[in-house]
Amino acid sequence: MRSSPKSGVANSLVVGYGNDLRGDDRAGRLVASLIEETDLPGVHVLSQSQLTPEISLEIAKVDLVVFVDASVETATLDISAVGPGVAGPTTMSHHADPATLLRLARDLGKMPNEAYVVSIPASNLDLGFNLSPKTARAVDEAVGAIVELVRGS
């Protein structure tokens, strides 16, 4: 699924997360580092092993936030809009998710105008640095898509 981005977003945050010793699980962080290398104006990048509550402070400063993660539940690159989530009792272990952080940001005073989750297909989560070919291709595709999102083109 692909949502249509709105145009003209300049103040953006890209949050890539995952375990960079676990094969395809590092895809989100790899995308984050590649986005950082593009040096796009107005784009702030975070590379995280997991989502933690203080990221909500950064989210509350921007107009657009893009979360990038590896997923074994998608066969192709997926970009979906996400909104603030309803919390359950399990909130705030290492399973904190984008919806949780968006709700925290909202409760702290500001929600971004737009928020997306970029899910990169993953199949190999064993210990190691290498990406599977499908994930590697999806990483390149994700970088292009995110650049497009933050440029608002």
Place this chain on the structure above:
Amino acid sequence: MESPPASPVKTSGLAEEDDNVKNMVVIDPVTRIEGHAKITIALDDSGQVSDCRFHVTEFRGFEEFCKGRPVWEMPSLTARTCGICPVSHLLASAKAGDAVMGVKIPDTAVKLRRIVNLGQIIQSHALSFFHLSAPDLLLGWDSDPAARNVFGLMAEEPELARRGIMLRSFGQGVIESIAGRKVHSPGILPGGIAEPMTQETRERLQEGLVEARRTAEDALVLFTGMLDMFKREVQAFGSFPSYYLGLSNDDGLWEHYDGYLKMVDADGNVAATGVAPFDYRTIIGEAGRRDSYLKSPYFKPAVAPADDPLKGIYRVGPLARLNVCERMGAPAADEALVEYRERAGGIASSSFFYHYARLIEILGATERMAMHLADDTVVGPHVRARAGVNERHVVGVSEAPRGTLFHEYQVDDHGVLTDMNMIIATGQNNLPMNETVLQIAKEWIDGPDIPEGILNRIEAGIRAYDPCLSCSTHAIGQMPLVVSLLAPDGEVLSEVRRG
């Protein structure tokens, strides 16, 4: 080394194969802790709790993964063990690397490492208290579970929740300022620190400390004001005699980075002290249990061969550090420590006091950080020593937020790891967590019907330790892996064993 405590430690425990187990209540997964765990509660024929087990069901295998890697990579690699306390692994690993080189690192680097560790303690304790435990404390154990979380807290106590997030952010900012990145920081290396601290960073941290300290003080006032409401929890959340382990120094001050190992008993008597980190095996043994990947370390001098490791049960982390030290070495935290000991009646033996100890450590950390930052040498230019491989068998130890962390490496002439052992804080609290769960279950469970609020208390007993299970699993190839098929009445129908 002195004698073990006069008061015997209770040695109950679920038998490895208990044919009498008829009813079991399983809580899986335990919520609001790092990693994955399972609790099994066994009921007898009359529906009363007969025993409990806390299982770690997640397997990581980092000790095997790291073999064959150069020691210089180890801080960066082992930091990936955990996304919550990576700085602790960075420090223990870097200290092991210092020992491989056989160098004394520059004083400025020591100060910067101390500041980073204090930032780590602040941010980790802030997460534990404000986000994971405060919902129980402020909203109530029996409150709506759907709202018993940080959002419920945000609704009821918005300012407290906001300041908790800010406090954690401050601690993360300290780490990023010195080590270069909030998570898996590359700036802490064998031999010291990658880059000196700038004057601008120093001033920024000093400025941030003002609000951080105020938050810690206010949280302490809030917590102590509520403590009388939790008398039953104080009595039943892991209140039992045990040993306590922490780093110590000749001044008796709260220690979090260097020094030697000190163990005190249930009455506060010194059971072992002056133990060099390299000699940790003289006081710590490690037992494996068939139902968990988590190791079960114990105080070796208290356990004769073939004895139950529970006789050497010890706790680490904030509760233990405050029992081990004489003073915090910081005025406001020392004042808080006096009140803490008055409320605890001397040695704090209830794990409910972990929350209280955590807040005192946050306060002490802000004060100690201010002292380091007030020292002009903190911005000195010499932050790294360089050398090749001079020692082949080393141990690096530091205090992680959750307790004492050990990295033991053996390397070849090129600095490549040939063997490795990590003992992490959560593992050392494994036996105490089991005892805590059992105590809570016996206090509150009466028959097979267990209200959600009681389940939450059982989980909260584990959360008091703030366990981080993702760090703490056995090395691959050494774990006793058992797959059991159980009948509804607990009878073992078949079992496959490996290791």
